[in-house]
Amino acid sequence: EVVMAQSPLSLCVTLGQSASISCTSSQSLVHSDGNTYLNWFQQRPGQSPSRLIYKVSNRDSGVPDRFSGSGSGTDFTLKISRVEAEDVGIYYCMQGTHWPLTFGGGTKVEIK
Amino acid sequence: EVQLLESGGGLVQPGGSLRLSCAASGFTFISYAMNWVRQAPGKGLEWVSSISGSGSSTFYADSVKGRFTISRDNSNNTLYLQMNSLRAEDTAVYFCAEGEALRALGCWGQGTLVTVSS
Numbered sequence: 001e002v003v004m005a006q007s008p009l010s011l012c013v014t015l016g017q018s019a020s021i022s023c024t025s026s027q028s029l030v031h032s033d034g035n036t037y038l039n040w041f042q043q044r045p046g047q048s049p050s051r052l053i054y055k056v057s058n059r060d061s062g063v064p065d066r067f068s069g070s071g072s073g074t075d076f077t078l079k080i081s082r083v084e085a086e087d088v089g090i091y092y093c094m095q096g097t098h099w100p101l102t103f104g105g106g107t108k109v110e111i112k
Numbered sequence: 113e114v115q116l117l118e119s120g121g122g123l124v125q126p127g128g129s130l131r132l133s134c135a136a137s138g139f140t141f142i143s144y145a146m147n148w149v150r151q152a153p154g155k156g157l158e159w160v161s162s163i164s165g166s167g168s169s170t171f172y173a174d175s176v177k178g179r180f181t182i183s184r185d186n187s188n189n190t191l192y193l194q195m196n197s198l199r200a201e202d203t204a205v206y207f208c209a210e211g212e213a214l215r216a217l218g219c220w221g222q223g224t225l226v227t228v229s230s
Contacts, residue, residue, distance in 0.1 A: 048220045096215030101159040
C-alpha cells in the first residue's frame with residue numbers, strides 16, 4: 001500500500017497570505033500510462049469533500065486559480081495564494097496510481 | 113448538475129448487515145466509475161471500494177474485502193454497497209463519489225452515517 005504523508009498537520013494563515021501543503025508518497029506515482037494520479041481535495045467544516053486538483057496540477061471546474069498543484073514522482077505541493085476565509089477546512093491528497101487508493105492524513109487550514 | 117444521494121445508513125449490531133444505496137443524476141451514469149469512501153468520526157478519509165462503469169471490474173480495500181460487495185444498476189442509475197459481518201470499526205460516514213475513470217474521484221455525495229454498536 002502506498003503511504004501518503006502530508007505536512008504540516010495544521011496551518012494558521014493570515015487572510016491574503018499564501019499557504020503551502022506538502023504531500024509525499026512512499027512510491028512513485030507515475031503510472032505505466034505516463035500519468036501521475038495525484039489529487040487534492042478540500043473538506044470544509046460539516047461538508048463532504050470536493051476535488052480541487054487532479055493529475056497533479058489540473059484544477060477542477062469552478063476552482064479559483066488561487067489554488068495550484070505541483071510536483072512529480074513522490075513529492076507534491078498544494079499552494080493556496082491569497083487565502084480567503086472560505087478556504088478554512090481540511091485538505092487531503094490522494095493517489096490513484098496504485099491500488100488500493102490511499103489518502104494523506106489531512107492538513108487543517110485555519111485563519112489567524 | 114451532478115447529484116449523488118446516499119441512503120441506507122443507520123444503527124446496526126456487530127455482525128449485522130446493511131445495504132447502502134447511492135442514487136445518481138445529472139450525468140451519464142454508465143460512463144463513470146463509482147466509488148465508496150468512508151470517514152470515521154473525527155478521522156480522515158479512507159477509500160473503500162470502486163467499480164467500473166460496466167460493473168465488470170471491482171476493487172476493495174483490504175479492510176473490507178470478503179465482507180463488502182459493491183455493485184451498480186445502470187438501468188436505474190444506482191450504486192450499492194452491501195455490507196456484511198459489520199464491525200465497530202466500520203462506523204463511519206459513507207460517501208459515494210463518481211469518477212471519470214477508475215482511479216478518479218470527482219463529485220461526492222453528502223454521505224450516510226453507519227453506526228455499528230450493540
